[in-house]
Amino acid sequence: MPASAITLQAFRGAMAAVASPVAVVTAMDGPRPHGTTVSAFASLSLTPPMVLVSLDNRSQLLAIIRHTGRLGLNILGTHQAGLAATFARSGRDKFDDVIWLPSANLPRLPGSAAWIAAEVDEYVTAGDHTVLLARVTTAESGREGFKSLTYHQRSFGTHTPLTA
Numbered sequence: 001m002p003a004s005a006i007t008l009q010a011f012r013g014a015m016a017a018v019a020s021p022v023a024v025v026t027a028m029d030g031p032r033p034h035g036t037t038v039s040a041f042a043s044l045s046l047t048p049p050m051v052l053v054s055l056d057n058r059s060q061l062l063a064i065i066r067h068t069g070r071l072g073l074n075i076l077g078t079h080q081a082g083l084a085a086t087f088a089r090s091g092r093d094k095f096d097d098v099i100w101l102p103s104a105n106l107p108r109l110p111g112s113a114a115w116i117a118a119e120v121d122e123y124v125t126a127g128d129h130t131v132l133l134a135r136v137t138t139a140e141s142g143r144e145g146f147k148s149l150t151y152h153q154r155s156f157g158t159h160t161p162l163t164a
Helices: 003-016 060-068 078-088
Strands: 023-029 032-038 041-046 049-056 070-075 101-103 106-108 114-126 129-141 150-152 155-157
Touching (some): 023 060, 032 060, 032 078, 032 106, 049 070, 049 114, 060 070, 070 106
Antiparallel strands (some): 041 049, 049 129, 070 114, 150 155
16 A cells, blocks of 8 residues: 555544534525535634634535635534435535525525534645635524534444533
């Protein structure tokens, strides 16, 4: 096995040990909604409120966001693991059987643990991905009691708090 393949395999294995939050990033291409599942997003700044999102350089969604300058971030709850799987696949028909509604002129998935709408300030190319630094224009929590969906050891789940 080439050294680069071993490094890639080791890196993937190491990153599988990290529990990551799961969200569906969305944007509008004219009247058509687009979205993809991501686990590489985070809060970036409180003043001003900002998030960062990482998208594959080959992503259709990235091209749409570069054109519109806006994105929606649907932070998923554990009850939405099926949506995470739906939006993780490729193709333009991800929204075909999915209920969504427009919010801040972006596709919003009802029942998410949280919703953020943002405008991209900067695009940073990093390897095979682009990191979007985005200013939050809307932020809303979902219904109380929703547990956030996570991705850990290559499967969807949730965090379980430790008890003393």
